[in-house]
Amino acid sequence: MLLFFLFFLLCHFPIGTTILAPMKIAVVSGYGSLEPEMQIQLQNSLKWFQSSFLVEKSKTPVEIQDIYQRIPEYQKFSSILVQTPIHRQNMKFQDLKTLLEIADFTVFVVAQDPKKCQRDPDLLAEALPIVLVPDERPPLAMMSICLQNNPRHQNPSLDSRFFYDLFRHEILHGLGYGLIIDKSSITHKPSEKYIWNHSNGLGQPENRHFLDFDTFALEFTKKHFSCEKMKGVEADGERKNHLNEYIFGNELMTTHLEATGNIFSWISVGIIERTFNGPNQWYHINRTFISTEADQYSYGKKFGCDFLQKSCHDFIKITEKRSPTLNIAPFCSKNHNHMCYRIPSSEKLYKMSDKDCEMRRVIGAGIDKGGEQRRCPMIKHFPAKFEFFSCPPPPGG
Numbered sequence: 001m002l003l004f005f006l007f008f009l010l011c012h013f014p015i016g017t018t019i020l021a022p023m024k025i026a027v028v029s030g031y032g033s034l035e036p037e038m039q040i041q042l043q044n045s046l047k048w049f050q051s052s053f054l055v056e057k058s059k060t061p062v063e064i065q066d067i068y069q070r071i072p073e074y075q076k077f078s079s080i081l082v083q084t085p086i087h088r089q090n091m092k093f094q095d096l097k098t099l100l101e102i103a104d105f106t107v108f109v110v111a112q113d114p115k116k117c118q119r120d121p122d123l124l125a126e127a128l129p130i131v132l133v134p135d136e137r138p139p140l141a142m143m144s145i146c147l148q149n150n151p152r153h154q155n156p157s158l159d160s161r162f163f164y165d166l167f168r169h170e171i172l173h174g175l176g177y178g179l180i181i182d183k184s185s186i187t188h189k190p191s192e193k194y195i196w197n198h199s200n201g202l203g204q205p206e207n208r209h210f211l212d213f214d215t216f217a218l219e220f221t222k223k224h225f226s227c228e229k230m231k232g233v234e235a236d237g238e239r240k241n242h243l244n245e246y247i248f249g250n251e252l253m254t255t256h257l258e259a260t261g262n263i264f265s266w267i268s269v270g271i272i273e274r275t276f277n278g279p280n281q282w283y284h285i286n287r288t289f290i291s292t293e294a295d296q297y298s299y300g301k302k303f304g305c306d307f308l309q310k311s312c313h314d315f316i317k318i319t320e321k322r323s324p325t326l327n328i329a330p331f332c333s334k335n336h337n338h339m340c341y342r343i344p345s346s347e348k349l350y351k352m353s354d355k356d357c358e359m360r361r362v363i364g365a366g367i368d369k370g371g372e373q374r375r376c377p378m379i380k381h382f383p384a385k386f387e388f389f390s391c392p393p394p395p396g397g
């Protein structure tokens, strides 16, 4: 009894009158196992969700009938593969009932649309939340995977961590990130027009869109970028499903995953915690668990309002003049010429002036209809992780 009580105390976090517990999560597939490495990374991502997310037990259990109705292709399966953070097991479809009673969130792998996958070779997977009771958190999600677009087929040396980030990204969508709309419109912000100045000085009218549910995230985001007047968390485009790639770089919830890994930052913590309709918060993030990763996020740190509101060309010009010591890598700057960098845990120093610049298309900027592509001067072959500082004086000098 005492043991049971201790377990109860350790695993449940009462907040107000609600009792929160680590989210029990499972992935169900009628299509068998994925490639071994993908399946292992799927399992790792489930471990991450169970450690990061705290939820309240739903009062309305999911029934088999709900699955038949909302995910009709599951009517044809008599057996399924169930992956949880610790186990992988085949079971009869009818035994799913017990799993649905225990799990707080279940993702169903659904068939891919081969034409859609072919049309967009960058499309790796998609997930959609399924809300069964209005204003309650989705207990289910559907996820499709474009197996034919597996980037490892092109690039076998790609680290399998890539799939870990892919599944974390997709399952976050499944929980509602960028896909649940704020029905009350309390957090909705109107889009705004602005001018993007190209390197030749010509201005191009553009639109800026903001994510719903940014009230928790905005405070942290303002501090991160050092911009108190920041209006909202910029989205990838009209659809508002992602963080803007140009602004947020290697954050996990931008549109593109990096081969070198993506970071679930305090910005996404704020977005997913505020993603709820109705009076009750759906998700609580375990801050102790997440801080090691979230604290690493440094893209755009202290870049200021000019980065958020003007073109990269304006931003570079302004910082070159006004903030000579500001590190604006991966963007090129004359101020970097006296700077050096080192890969963490390595002794070797590199001078920034040895690095060339290239004009690179920036993703997530100008992707609205009619928007022209935008290019920015970026440092060539710059490592994703680096320590940046003023070069030491030459020996004896």
Ligand SMILES: [Zn+2]
Pocket (backbone or CB within 6 Å): 169, 173, 241, 242, 254, 255
């Ligand atoms: Zn996405």
